[in-house]
Amino acid sequence: MENRFDIAIAGAGPAGLAAAVTAMSLRKDLKVLVLEKMSQPAKKLAASGNGRGNLSNLQCSCRDEVLDFFKEAGIAVRADEAGRIYPYSEEAKSVAAVLCKRAEKLGAVIMTDSEVCNAEADPQGGFRIFVHSKKGKEEIFRAEKLLIATGGKSYAVYGSTGDGYRLARRLGHNVAPLVPSLTAVETEESLEGLKGLRMKAEVSLMQKGDIIFRERGEVQFREDCLSGICIMNMSAFLPVRRTADGREEKDNDERQEKPECRIMINTVPDFTAAGLIAFLREKASMDVSVSELTETIVKKPAADYILKRLSMDGGKPASRLGMKDIIEIANGLRCLEFTPAGRKGWKEAQVTKGGVLLEEIDMKTMESRVISGLYFAGEVTDYDGPCGGYNLNNAWLGGIRAGRAMAQCPGEITE
């Protein structure tokens, strides 16, 4: 194979494929090479959103740039009532397939089982890209422009093992500390009896008396951790222990240990404090036990757990409760407190917090401000959004912008 290309793209995930399709749609004469280390492109995309692929969100700024791209690439989408955008087929793998076929039809070469091990700026211009194939073959490719779209370092089974950060550093870039984010959170307190429970609640993260995060949603209780979308979103706000120089990437989990913060779960978010106390007082007079007092408000395992934490006897007649006890139960329901013990690590995190510093990238073109002709897109950059399509939107957007810029059509770039 001829080893010279106009554009080389490391990583055939959403960012890399969006860049290849965009560049080739604008300039059919370009020679574009996409290097993918896995035997299949876009494995993470195919698994995203539980296989449904929450591709974007109506709340994303610049979502129109992404929606136009889907239209031009022949990807039908629809939004749900919360504004989350999915492929119309509700099948993420179909999106990956469409993009690969489109890129190849337009003339891009996608090489799978090909890992980019190193990249150097060539003193004569362009880049030398060192590739290791699964069959043990080493190859060097040359390209005028290089896009690093290798993703983050979570869910390594889908190919993202943090290679892009190493490549970026070697090319002179700085990388903000990497932390597993959008993940389940372990607690100091035992969760015995709660395993498998799901409840609609309001979750707050308190630090030194301030609320630093609050969201309503479903909380899922696992054997040793709290999960669910609002907990995963909260995980992005947990304080992080920095490495000594504040920048060094660690291979092990950078799990934050015993941060000075508390998780508060309001298991009855639709009740006001006064409304809840009034309800409990009235029900306490109805010949029910203390356990039965909370029946129809929260599920039994939650009620049992809260009463146990309050050291209250559930079998006792509720009529014997004084006002102080009623207030204590109401508080237990409204402020179920946990101390975060750490995030679940890289195996479970949906995204990586940290990455190539955004101030070192021109966000309109995704070109490096350190080396011209070098581009970054997707999760390898220092962006992490909440659940709901924001992270894939970021990957598409970066890829589209890099693709346009690499095809040298900057006039079309919108803000």
Ligand SMILES: Cc1cc2nc3c(=O)[nH]c(=O)nc-3n(C[C@H](O)[C@H](O)[C@H](O)COP(=O)(O)OP(=O)(O)OC[C@H]3O[C@@H](n4cnc5c(N)ncnc54)[C@H](O)[C@@H]3O)c2cc1C
């Ligand atoms: C289980 C799960 C579900 C998710 N669901 C959603 C969702 O519904 N909505 C949402 O917005 N976000 C979701 N995310 C996050 C989202 O999938 C990622 O943010 C997004 O895929 C990032 O796109 P990317 O192109 O930057 O990187 P990736 O999708 O990680 O793609 C990078 C590609 O580069 C390849 N690669 C890595 N290193 C090299 C190398 N050295 N040489 C060659 N190739 C390399 C990888 O194999 C991979 O194919 C989910 C994440 C996970 C783990």
